[in-house]
Amino acid sequence: MFDFMEMDFNAAGITPSSGPYIPDAGECQRCGQCVSSCPTFRLFQTHEETPRSRIRTLSKILVENQAISTEEREHLDNCLQCRACETACPSRMAYGELFDQAQAQLTASPSGLAKLAYSLIENKRWRRNLLPLLAVYLKSGLQNPLRATGLLKKLHLADAESLLTLPALKPLATQYPAIGTTRGQVALFTGCIAEHFDNATLQAAITLLNAIGYTVIVPPEQGCCGAVHQHNGQTATALIDHNINVFNALDVQAVLHTATGCGAMLSDYRHENEAAALFSQRLQDINEFLLAHWPEDLHLNALPEKVAVHEPCSQRNVLKNQQTVYALLAKIPELEAIPLPDNHLCCGAGGSYMLSHPDNAGQLRTMKQQTINGAQVDRVVSSNFGCAVFMNAGGGDVVHPLRLLVGQLS
Numbered sequence: 001m002f003d004f005m006e007m008d009f010n011a012a013g014i015t016p017s018s019g020p021y022i023p024d025a026g027e028c029q030r031c032g033q034c035v036s037s038c039p040t041f042r043l044f045q046t047h048e049e050t051p052r053s054r055i056r057t058l059s060k061i062l063v064e065n066q067a068i069s070t071e072e073r074e075h076l077d078n079c080l081q082c083r084a085c086e087t088a089c090p091s092r093m094a095y096g097e098l099f100d101q102a103q104a105q106l107t108a109s110p111s112g113l114a115k116l117a118y119s120l121i122e123n124k125r126w127r128r129n130l131l132p133l134l135a136v137y138l139k140s141g142l143q144n145p146l147r148a149t150g151l152l153k154k155l156h157l158a159d160a161e162s163l164l165t166l167p168a169l170k171p172l173a174t175q176y177p178a179i180g181t182t183r184g185q186v187a188l189f190t191g192c193i194a195e196h197f198d199n200a201t202l203q204a205a206i207t208l209l210n211a212i213g214y215t216v217i218v219p220p221e222q223g224c225c226g227a228v229h230q231h232n233g234q235t236a237t238a239l240i241d242h243n244i245n246v247f248n249a250l251d252v253q254a255v256l257h258t259a260t261g262c263g264a265m266l267s268d269y270r271h272e273n274e275a276a277a278l279f280s281q282r283l284q285d286i287n288e289f290l291l292a293h294w295p296e297d298l299h300l301n302a303l304p305e306k307v308a309v310h311e312p313c314s315q316r317n318v319l320k321n322q323q324t325v326y327a328l329l330a331k332i333p334e335l336e337a338i339p340l341p342d343n344h345l346c347c348g349a350g351g352s353y354m355l356s357h358p359d360n361a362g363q364l365r366t367m368k369q370q371t372i373n374g375a376q377v378d379r380v381v382s383s384n385f386g387c388a389v390f391m392n393a394g395g396g397d398v399v400h401p402l403r404l405l406v407g408q409l410s
Contacts, residue, residue: 033088039346039364040078048075051085051095061102073106078360080350081231082313087320087344096318100230107233113156118234121192121224131167131196138166159358163393168199176206176216183213183293187250189243189257189266191385192224198259198385201399204406205258205286211409212295221246227265228352240269244279255279256286258400259385261351264318286402287324287383294331300408302333305378310368310391310398311343312384313350325383325401332408340380342371349390365394372396379404 034051035041041050048071057076060066068076076099083096110118120127137143143161152158172195186209190202206216222243226236243266247255257263263285269276307329311322322343329337348354348364368391372380381401382388388398 031090033090034085037084037088037344039080039082039084039348040360042345042367043360043363044078049078051089054079055093055095055098058098058102061105062098076102076106078357080313080346080348080353080357080360080364082346082350083317084313084344084346087317100233103231103233104235105233110234118229121228122239124192124223127193127196128171131169134164135167135169138164159355163354163389165197165389165392167196169196171195171220172199172202172206172218174218174220176210176218178213178215179210181213182215184253185215185217185251186254186256186289187217187219187247187252189222189225189247189255189262190218191257191259191262194259194262194385197389198400201258201385201402204400204402205256207406207409208290208402209256212290212293212298214293217250217252219246219250225262225265227261230265231351244269244275247282248275248278252282254284254289255282256284256289258286258402259383260285260312260315260319261384261386264314267319285319285321285324285383287328288321290402290405291324291328294328299410300332300405301410302335303404303408304334306336306338306376307404308340308372308375308377308380309337309343309401310340310347310380310382310387312382312387313346315383316343325381328405329381329401332404335404337381338375338377340371340375342368347387347391349384349386351386354386354390361390362394365390369394369396 038049038051043049047053054076057068057072060068060072079099081096081099086093086095089095120130146152147158147161152161172190188202188205188209194202206218209216223246224239225243226239229236229239255266257266263283266283267280269280309322309325309329311325315322315325326337326339329335345367346364347368348361350357350361354361372391380391380396380398381404382391382398383400385400388396388400391398
């Protein structure tokens with residue numbers, strides 16, 4: 001198992017157990033860092049909605065093998081899994097791993113609607129067959145009348161429907177040749193729905209990679225990263241193994257992701273065998289790759305604007321590479337990029353949290369929108385598709401930083 005705190009057991013007079021180590025309340029440093037960084041504490045202002053309280057619940061489940069109360073389960077489920085507490089904790093507790101282990105133990109068989117959602121995530125052919133119907137619905141003007149009937153709420157589809165945007169129906173090509181001298185070949189991870197609902201970002205990534213001399217391969221066999229499954233107590237093993245096999249079969253220098261939410265999950269793929277290790281060695285964030293391989297003679301057009309950078313939780317707390325976005329945006333002359341205030345607080349999207357806890361998520365989004373309004377900037381960028389979709393559904397206009405860069409290409 002894992003040691004979730006680094007400590008000298010012999011010096012403390014403690015005999016390590018065979019299970020995950022979770023400190024008791026007496027060993028907590030009581031610094032309050034995890035409390036102040038927790039979005040649900042910000043909402044509820046109660047001890048039960050803090051990482052410290054949830055750790056005690058996780059200890060009951062994973063170490064003490066005790067049943068937990070309905071109340072404890074509710075407070076545990078309220079967690080957004082933003083992992084801000086991990087970054088804040090001076091003891092470096094691996095809260096995300098503990099949470100996933102506990103969810104796997106607690107989660108019963110999913111409901112019929114959840115099973116359908118998981119199936120759609122897993123099955124690319126089903127999604128492609130459904131998308132033309134969805135496009136017709138969005139163009140038909142039926143949204144408001146259907147919402148007014150209340151039918152969507154009865155079917156528990158209202159929150160998902162509110163996030164919908166017109167999908168791109170044409171799939172990406174399998175290969176996009178480099179422009180000019182070819183420096184290499186890379187693969188692009190598109191995930192389960194970004195190819196259709198974040199097509200502009202993927203096209204921007206391809207254009208930029210081609211411009212700096214890289215041919216881009218988009219394997220059509222690739223699938224979902226597995227994050228939704230794993231963070232909701234379902235097994236993601238088949239999805240993980242499938243992606244590893246698909247990308248390892250390609251002759252590429254790197255496997256690139258544009259969404260940090262997917263990137264956080266992909267970076268957590270276990271290194272238990274040579275195949276997983278190879279995948280991890282080649283995995284890179286698109287921002288990091290572009291920054292590292294940007295040609296000295298490639299200059300962008302000026303953009304005299306002030307831009308706020310939203311730092312997604314998956315980027316700040318897992319990938320920890322948010323500074324690459326500022327460095328990449330610095331390639332645009334006259335552009336001023338500033339951190340969005342309160343970047344340490346989650347926007348409320350939280351993967352599937354925006355669907356499972358819409359009230360909590362909505363309150364956090366409102367707070368984030370107020371912060372954006374107060375920042376007095378021309379636009380906001382975010383490197384996570386899920387965050388952008390959620391904030392835009394609340395009236396925002398958030399785009400991926402790659403779309404600013406590609407817009408300034410000559």
